[in-house]
Amino acid sequence: MFELKPMLSALWRNKVSALLIALQLALTLAIVSNASVIVKDRMEQVARPTGMDVGNIIAATYMPIPTEYDMAGAVVADLDLLRSTAGVVDASATNQIPLSGSGSAGTYFTEPNQEIGGENANYYQVDSHFINTLGLNLIEGRSFTPADEHVIGPNDQYHSNMAVVSKQFAEKLYPGESAIGKFFYSGANDNPVEIIGVVEQHLGAWPAWSRAGNVVFYPLLVTGNHKRYMIRAEPGQRDEVFKKVEDLLNKRDPQRVVHVETLSENLERTYISDNIMIKVLSLVMALLTFIVALGIIGLTIFWINQRTKQIGIRRALGATRANISRYFLVENALIAGTGLGLGTAGALIINQLMVSEFSQPALTLPLLTVCAIVLLLVSIAAALMPAMRAANISPAMATRSV
Numbered sequence: 001m002f003e004l005k006p007m008l009s010a011l012w013r014n015k016v017s018a019l020l021i022a023l024q025l026a027l028t029l030a031i032v033s034n035a036s037v038i039v040k041d042r043m044e045q046v047a048r049p050t051g052m053d054v055g056n057i058i059a060a061t062y063m064p065i066p067t068e069y070d071m072a073g074a075v076v077a078d079l080d081l082l083r084s085t086a087g088v089v090d091a092s093a094t095n096q097i098p099l100s101g102s103g104s105a106g107t108y109f110t111e112p113n114q115e116i117g118g119e120n121a122n123y124y125q126v127d128s129h130f131i132n133t134l135g136l137n138l139i140e141g142r143s144f145t146p147a148d149e150h151v152i153g154p155n156d157q158y159h160s161n162m163a164v165v166s167k168q169f170a171e172k173l174y175p176g177e178s179a180i181g182k183f184f185y186s187g188a189n190d191n192p193v194e195i196i197g198v199v200e201q202h203l204g205a206w207p208a209w210s211r212a213g214n215v216v217f218y219p220l221l222v223t224g225n226h227k228r229y230m231i232r233a234e235p236g237q238r239d240e241v242f243k244k245v246e247d248l249l250n251k252r253d254p255q256r257v258v259h260v261e262t263l264s265e266n267l268e269r270t271y272i273s274d275n276i277m278i279k280v281l282s283l284v285m286a287l288l289t290f291i292v293a294l295g296i297i298g299l300t301i302f303w304i305n306q307r308t309k310q311i312g313i314r315r316a317l318g319a320t321r322a323n324i325s326r327y328f329l330v331e332n333a334l335i336a337g338t339g340l341g342l343g344t345a346g347a348l349i350i351n352q353l354m355v356s357e358f359s360q361p362a363l364t365l366p367l368l369t370v371c372a373i374v375l376l377l378v379s380i381a382a383a384l385m386p387a388m389r390a391a392n393i394s395p396a397m398a399t400r401s402v
Contacts, residue, residue, distance in 0.1 A: 020295075058230070061259045087240055089132070092133035093126065097261075122204035127149055163193050166216075168201070183195070
């Protein structure tokens with residue numbers, strides 16, 4: 001510790017440059033730590049299980065050309081055809097395609113005629129094959145049977161008396177107890193809907209929605225001007241089945257326009273903004289860290305060039321190469337420690353603002369600590385090479401400048 005006093009004296013004489021590096025480190029820590037929170041949150045969101053066999057599912061949407069069209073009959077014929085196709089596990093009709101960003105939602109209550117409170121959920125109108133088609137995991141109760149299904153027109157008023165719900169939604173309505181056999185109500189009406197089954201997970205139409213995972217399924221086919229099918233292929237057969245679906249549907253009934261896509265494409269489109277944000281913020285963090293490292297390298301080299309004579313004298317008086325390297329590393333650590341201390345306070349202040357104004361996730365102490373340690377290690381590593389260069393200065397080279 002005998003070096004500390006001259007070290008502090010040297011830092012005081014060069015306080016402007018030392019302060020600039022410390023402030024650069026502080027700003028970098030504040031930005032990097034808060035960016036890391038956002039990246040971590042987005043990565044966790046992208047990595048969430050959907051509850052569906054996404055990689056093997058194909059979605060088909062068609063619109064009939066004739067104004068008078070037997071939608072109900074077409075659905076039966078189409079699904080029979082699709083289910084009998086080689087490589088297909090199952091097929092189901094639905095009103096909306098999951099993970100597509102397009103869907104319907106409602107507000108649900110545990111008591112009739114309620115209008116305040118309630119829980120929002122994404123809802124689907126499906127047939128009895130939907131669980132097997134989507135690869136959902138039924139954890140309680142039962143699925144729909146063909147006898148449960150109803151066919152109605154687009155302008156008909158009908159309220160289903162049963163539903164299968166996601167586990168998340170069931171726990172919101174009936175926390176701490178089984179929801180099987182219990183009822184919920186849609187909007188301000190007194191038509192009870194019995195929960196007959198619970199699936200483990202289903203993200204619904206909008207994974208970025210704050211209520212993503214709240215999902216209700218009704219056994220209902222609503223005829224109209226278009227219809228959607230979900231087709232689940234056997235593992236490894238999706239692309240082959242994909243090539244067949246449009247041709248099969250058009251061949252069975254050419255009087256309609258068919259569009260086919262994979263659920264993987266929907267998932268990729270859903271998370272495109274999150275993935276872009278992850279890449280951009282990761283690049284920003286890497287660039288800021290690199291710039292800080294360059295600043296530390298430049299400052300350390302500048303100070304070594306200024307102190308060549310002093311280093312030579314210390315070497316002549318018996319200082320080892322390790323003593324010289326340690327001097328500059330400790331000096332750099334003091335600057336880094338000061339900057340990271342200021343950056344910690346700045347990071348917490350910025351995060352509080354982001355949480356309150358932009359609903360961003362809170363910065364945790366472990367994550368802030370990890371970011372600070374990484375920047376400290378980067379600063380030490382950046383100073384290491386110039387410090388080793390200083391250690392190689394010989395007494396003879398220093399005395400030539402006397």
